[in-house]
Amino acid sequence: MGVRVSVESANEADVDSLRKALKDSKGPGNFRNLFVYSPNGKKDGLQIIPVSEVTAKDEFNSIKNQTRDDVLASLRIPPQLMGIVPQNAGGFGSIREAAQIYAANELEPIQARMAQVNDWLGEEVVRFKPYEIPVGA
Secondary structure: OOEEEOOOOHHHHHHHHHHHHHHHHHHEEOOOOOOOOOOOOOOEEEEEHHHHHHHHHHHHHHHHHHHHHHHHHOOOOOOHHHOOOOOOOOOOOOOHHHHHHHHHHHHHHHHHHHHHHHHHHHOOOOOOOOOOOOOOO
């Protein structure tokens, strides 16, 4: 946590007292009894700024975007098929083409491996429909 004191009326003794009071306060609800008297003080003359709040907003967006990218990479799904909005003006390209390439490169090999269960069991227990994108879509 950071404390900024920018009032002219604050002297060194007041600042030291405030510093000691902050050091001595620990645990939940630690500022319930903290009182600062500042005659002729301005609205923003004393500010308490939680350090976690300052960096948390920036860090959250960064972590969220990195996690999204990691999930996409691990699942090997094109972002436009996941409904992700492009971050740049160029976009992601054709959704239809991405879906067809995804089906050919990812879905069909997995389906082929899963269909091997039929060979092991000697009868058809696993069946897949061919991946087709409707004409009007």
